[in-house]
Amino acid sequence: MSSKKYIKGFLEDIVLHLIGQEGEMYGYDLTKRVEELSNGAIKITEGALYPILHKLENEEKLTATFKEANGRLRKYYTLTPIGGKKVETSAIDLLDFLGGLQQLFNLQPASK
Amino acid sequence: MSTERKIGPKELAYLHSYCKKKDIVYIDLRIELVDHLAELIQARWAEHPNEDFKTAFHNVYKSFGIFGFLTIAEQHQAAMQKRYWRGIWQFFKGWLTPPKVLATASIFSLLYLLVSRVDGANNAVMIAAGLVFITSIFLTIWQYQSNKNILHREKNMLMGGSKQGLFWFGYIMWLITFNSGPTAREHMIELPWFTAAFFITICLFTAANYGLLKKAKKELLLLKEKLAVSG
Numbered sequence: 001m002s003s004k005k006y007i008k009g010f011l012e013d014i015v016l017h018l019i020g021q022e023g024e025m026y027g028y029d030l031t032k033r034v035e036e037l038s039n040g041a042i043k044i045t046e047g048a049l050y051p052i053l054h055k056l057e058n059e060e061k062l063t064a065t066f067k068e069a070n071g072r073l074r075k076y077y078t079l080t081p082i083g084g085k086k087v088e089t090s091a092i093d094l095l096d097f098l099g100g101l102q103q104l105f106n107l108q109p110a111s112k
Numbered sequence: 113m114s115t116e117r118k119i120g121p122k123e124l125a126y127l128h129s130y131c132k133k134k135d136i137v138y139i140d141l142r143i144e145l146v147d148h149l150a151e152l153i154q155a156r157w158a159e160h161p162n163e164d165f166k167t168a169f170h171n172v173y174k175s176f177g178i179f180g181f182l183t184i185a186e187q188h189q190a191a192m193q194k195r196y197w198r199g200i201w202q203f204f205k206g207w208l209t210p211p212k213v214l215a216t217a218s219i220f221s222l223l224y225l226l227v228s229r230v231d232g233a234n235n236a237v238m239i240a241a242g243l244v245f246i247t248s249i250f251l252t253i254w255q256y257q258s259n260k261n262i263l264h265r266e267k268n269m270l271m272g273g274s275k276q277g278l279f280w281f282g283y284i285m286w287l288i289t290f291n292s293g294p295t296a297r298e299h300m301i302e303l304p305w306f307t308a309a310f311f312i313t314i315c316l317f318t319a320a321n322y323g324l325l326k327k328a329k330k331e332l333l334l335l336k337e338k339l340a341v342s343g
Contacts, residue, residue: 026144027144027147027148028147045176046145046148046175046176046184047176047177047179047183050141050144050145050184050188051184051188051190051191054141054187054188054191055191055194058191058194066143066335066338067338068338069147070118070119070150071118071119071121071124072119072124072143072146072147072150073143073147073335073338073339074143074144074147075140075143075147
């Protein structure tokens, strides 16, 4: 499945949600986790990820710190209280939106 | 026993120099991208254990698309500017405390009275504002160069923002005072409140810009300390 055309509007929320869940993450880690958790359906490119991370850091939704890892420095991101609030509101918005889509396309949950 | 191949110091140095050549000039962004590339290469080595470093590197670099780091570097510039102006805005917001507002209002009133009642005071205050701005340029250059001496001539995002921010601020001030059309210019400069506000704005901006360069210095010192620990 090509997720590119759908992912753009959700990227910020995905990044904030994952960092909120994991506590602390770095760029490469985020790309891998998204791919793993979505069973390969969602892929985030580096060109899309880093500008979003820096934007969220500027908006004080994320805070970053450099730490040593494997003999080199690594930039870790954590959620700020502002970012935490955004995660809460975006979860509600997302549910509403998905419900709307489900109605619009008359989608049925996949039967097991 | 784990036999995973890891990126060594020489390879890390190569990645740093490659990123620098590709316009990733700010050390904070470069550290992040070098780490990402190193992780990608190590993941590739897990699947192709016999591949040499350069082949693995060129293979993973392809994943950044035909524009390579260009998109990241460009968007980083935009983020850098936003961060800078946010810093300036926070300085001005922080200025809104009763003692500082009172002091600023007093200086404004004094300048206003001076300009409206003393002949030639207007020009003197405008020249003083110009001198403060020139001082601000020298202060920025000096602090910028001094910051570059901290970490082998490296610069960080906030330093880049300060340099560009000062240029834009100077340009806007220039437009307001000298390029707003002869009638408008004469009108603006003749207004005592404008002269007083102009002087105060330039002084506050100089302080805000210098403060951000000092913050950039702190960030670089912290990075230097961490780089020393990581070897």
